Amino acid sequence: MTCEPPASHTRPAPLTGRGSCRPTGGRAPPGRAAGVVRRVERRTRRAELAADREGVDVEYEDRMWADPVQFADACLGAIDDAADRLGYDSVRLFSGAGHDATHMADLMDTGMVFARSENGTSHNESEFTSWGDCYRATDTFANAALDLATA
Known part of the structure; x- marks a missing residue:
């Protein structure tokens, strides 16, 4: 969130926020992940209720x-095997x-390796x-790629 002016004792105008909702757990369901959609809808509704209570406008994009x-x-x-072996x-x-x-x-076999971020903070x-x-x-990535290339 960013506040203008940046003072804790004043009501900011405007207040801008940015969020990200992603599915969690094992495998994502095909198509638009219903759990994420519900989470976004709940957060948007809470923001609208708070805005109504405070007499301000809220927009969601x-x-x-x-x-x-x-x-x-x-x-x-290959990624799992490389991480385990290392x-x-x-x-x-x-x-x-x-x-x-x-x-x-859609065009070829792919996978990804993410580097762990402190406290899980990302983007x-x-x-x-x-x-x-x-x-x-x-x-891990280099070893997995080598394993796939020489299999």
Whole structure:
């Protein structure tokens, strides 16, 4: 959120916020993820109720939607195997964002390796990833790619 003026004791005008809602858990359902849609609808409704209560206006704009993509089992397996062999902690995620790999998944087998960010913060100015976590992600990716290339 940004406030103009930036004082805690005044009512800001305007107040601008940006958020992101993504599905969580194992595999994303095909098509538009219903759980995410419900979450956005609840948040929008709460914002509208608060705006009515405070006598201000609120606007909502859906700026992007990307359906979750199911990555290729061979790629995911190679990533899992590389992380295990290298002794790194890993967890399977899926991405509903507009990453290149999600767009290429219709054309070829794809997978992704994410580097762990401190406190799980992502796509935010306060995001921080240590060089160690960057190395482990790159090492995992390189080993998985080599395994796939030489299989």
